[in-house]
Amino acid sequence: xxxxxxxxxxxxxxxxxxxxxxxxxxxxxxxxxxxxxxxxxxxxxxxxxxxxxxxxxxxxxxxxxxxxxxxxxxxxxxxxxxxxxxxxxxxxxxxxxxxxxxxxxxxxxxxxxxxxxxxxxxxxxxxxxxxxxxxxxxxxxxxxxxxxxxxxxxxxxxxxxxxxxxxxxxxxxxxxxxxxxxxxxxxxxxxxxxxxxxxxxxxxxxxxxxxxxxxxxxxxxxxxxxxxxxxxxxxxxxxxxxxxxxxxxxxxxxxxxxxxxxxxxxxxxxxxxxxxxxxxxxx
Amino acid sequence: xxxxxxxxxxxxxxxxxxxxxxxxxxxxxxxxxxxxxxxxxxxxxxxxxxxxxxxxxxxxxxxxxxxxxxxxxxxxxxxxxxxxxxxxxxxxxxxxxxxxxxxxxxxxxxxxxxxxxxxxxxxxxxxxxxxxxxxxxxxxxxxxxxxxxxxxxxxxxxxxxxxxxxxxxxxxxxxxxxxxxxxxxxxxxxxxxxxxxxxxxxxxxxxxxxxxxxxxxxxxxxxxxxxxxxxxxxxxxxxxxx
Numbered sequence: 001x002x003x004x005x006x007x008x009x010x011x012x013x014x015x016x017x018x019x020x021x022x023x024x025x026x027x028x029x030x031x032x033x034x035x036x037x038x039x040x041x042x043x044x045x046x047x048x049x050x051x052x053x054x055x056x057x058x059x060x061x062x063x064x065x066x067x068x069x070x071x072x073x074x075x076x077x078x079x080x081x082x083x084x085x086x087x088x089x090x091x092x093x094x095x096x097x098x099x100x101x102x103x104x105x106x107x108x109x110x111x112x113x114x115x116x117x118x119x120x121x122x123x124x125x126x127x128x129x130x131x132x133x134x135x136x137x138x139x140x141x142x143x144x145x146x147x148x149x150x151x152x153x154x155x156x157x158x159x160x161x162x163x164x165x166x167x168x169x170x171x172x173x174x175x176x177x178x179x180x181x182x183x184x185x186x187x188x189x190x191x192x193x194x195x196x197x198x199x200x201x202x203x204x205x206x207x208x209x210x211x212x213x214x215x216x217x218x219x220x221x222x223x224x225x226x227x228x229x230x231x232x233x234x235x236x237x238x239x240x241x242x243x244x245x246x247x248x249x250x251x252x253x254x255x256x257x258x259x260x261x262x263x264x265x266x267x268x269x270x271x272x273x274x275x276x277x278x279x280x281x282x283x
Numbered sequence: 284x285x286x287x288x289x290x291x292x293x294x295x296x297x298x299x300x301x302x303x304x305x306x307x308x309x310x311x312x313x314x315x316x317x318x319x320x321x322x323x324x325x326x327x328x329x330x331x332x333x334x335x336x337x338x339x340x341x342x343x344x345x346x347x348x349x350x351x352x353x354x355x356x357x358x359x360x361x362x363x364x365x366x367x368x369x370x371x372x373x374x375x376x377x378x379x380x381x382x383x384x385x386x387x388x389x390x391x392x393x394x395x396x397x398x399x400x401x402x403x404x405x406x407x408x409x410x411x412x413x414x415x416x417x418x419x420x421x422x423x424x425x426x427x428x429x430x431x432x433x434x435x436x437x438x439x440x441x442x443x444x445x446x447x448x449x450x451x452x453x454x455x456x457x458x459x460x461x462x463x464x465x466x467x468x469x470x471x472x473x474x475x476x477x478x479x480x481x482x483x484x485x486x487x488x489x490x491x492x493x494x495x496x497x498x499x500x501x502x503x504x505x506x507x508x509x510x511x512x513x514x515x516x517x518x519x520x521x522x523x524x525x
Contacts, residue, residue: 096482096483099483100483100485103483103486104486106495107486107491107495108495109495110493110494110495111494111495113494114494114495114496164467167463168460168463168464168467171450171459171460171463172456172459172460175456175459178451178525181450181451182447182448182450182451182499183496185446185447185450185463185466185497185499186447186496186497186498186499187495187496187497188463188466188467188470188497189443189446189447189466189467189469189470189497190470190486190491190495190496190497191467192466192467192468192470192471192474193470193471193473193474193485193486193490193491193497194474194485194486195471196470196471196472196474196475196485197474197478197483197485197486200474200475200478216389216392217389217471217472217474217475218392218396218468218471218472243403243461243464244403244407244457244461246403246406246407248399248402248403251399251402251403251406252402252405252406254398254399254402255395256395256398256399256402257395260392260395260396260399261399263392263395263396263468264395264396264399264400264465264468265399265464265465265468266463266464266467266468266471267464268460268463268464
């Protein structure tokens with residue numbers, strides 16, 4: 001294999017290849033830095049990474065980042081306004097439950113503020129929403145969401161689990177900027193903590209649970225743990241037990257059930273999937 | 284760097300498989316040319332580190348080389364998952380006093396998730412995987428709930444911060460997506476364990492800052508903490524830094 005020739009060949013059809021790969025010298029230097037330390041067998045993998053970085057973004061990186069952050073900001077506004085109403089609803093038991101939902105509300109507010117600043121800093125225009133932009137009954141599907149505690153928790157759980165999946169799906173779009181990628185990951189794991197806690201709250205409250213189902217902090221198969229099919233799209237695909245072509249069930253001869261295999265990996269959702277889920281909540 | 288250098292080193296590589304690579308031979312190759320990095324590649328883990336590790340023999344102090352690039356980051360994750368899986372296996376094998384039925388079920392789930400993560404990374408890395416690490420949990424009192432859950436909390440929060448910090452070090456978007464699939468599950472573990480210790484501490488101010496962001500740590504910071512439990516010396520010097 002001759003790396004120099006491969007790049008020369010690409011140069012014939014794409015004269016900008018060296019610009020894409022930074023400069024010719026840096027490209028070779030950076031490749032040498034990487035490939036020098038890894039075994040021969042994995043060189044195609046390293047090459048793949050190098051070209052993927054150069055060619056993966058369809059739009060200019062900054063535009064893609066701003067679009068992605070605005071998508072995240074939209075979801076944060078959806079959540080933040082939900083929790084404002086939830087905390088003010090008067091149906092949350094005082095004590096641990098109210099404390100938890102208030103904390104989550106505040107985190108969502110912090111996410112809104114952080115993303116708004118980040119988008120401005122990147123030269124973009126942050127989106128903005130108010131309570132009037134949302135219909136948390138989703139056109140009547142969740143009628144009574146702020147008067148029935150079990151329903152309120154069920155919608156909250158769905159928002160958080162969906163948020164986790166949404167951030168997961170968008171992470172690769174932020175790869176061209178370390179700071180934004182890291183911040184998105186830091187929000188992502190906070191949403192996962194929220195999701196886990198809401199699932200604990202639902203199991204403890206015992207409301208809207210399907211018969212015979214235990215709602216755990218992690219997602220078992222593609223079970224929503226909610227006695228309503230209206231939320232199922234948020235859990236579609238979560239039963240997956242194949243990762244990168246590897247079957248996780250009983251992997252390595254270990255006694256790993258399909259349930260555990262599905263729980264061990266959360267699955268991403270595409271932007272379109274997320275939009276289909278949240279669009280009914282926009283007035 | 285030319286292709287020839289890689290080819291030149293191949294005999295040494297296969298020779299090392301049959302016969303442990305001696306430190307002298309390793310240094311000899313290093314001195315022989317400018318391809319220091321290539322030499323390091325040729326004799327990484329299987330041939331070199333496996334035999335001169337822990338920093339206990341000789342003055343080399345090299346340890347097990349995690350590797351570079353995405354392989355290095357995956358090995359770094361594999362090391363942490365080995366730690367977590369081994370810990371929960373011991374927790375379930377020797378349940379603490381008065382472990383509730385629910386705690387037993389959930390801790391068993393977590394054990395299985397960590398084993399799944401460990402085995403997946405091992406399978407994905409194939410021949411590039413670091414060896415099984417030598418671990419110690421001597422600081423943990425497995426009979427005591429507070430000691431076990433306190434350690435579990437430390438491991439889960441550490442794992443979350445490690446994956447959050449490592450995301451930017453990954454080049455291949457597929458690997459980033461895989462890391463993302465794992466980190467949120469670690470976040471769910473962390474939240475539940477924290478709530479078991481102190482209600483409503485699932486996303487406390489010690490892990491979520493004023494911007495609503497979780498902790499992120501670079502590999503060097505993580506490995507210093509993990510070294511309290513990982514006896515095998517790990518060499519993270521070839522990991523990407525940005």
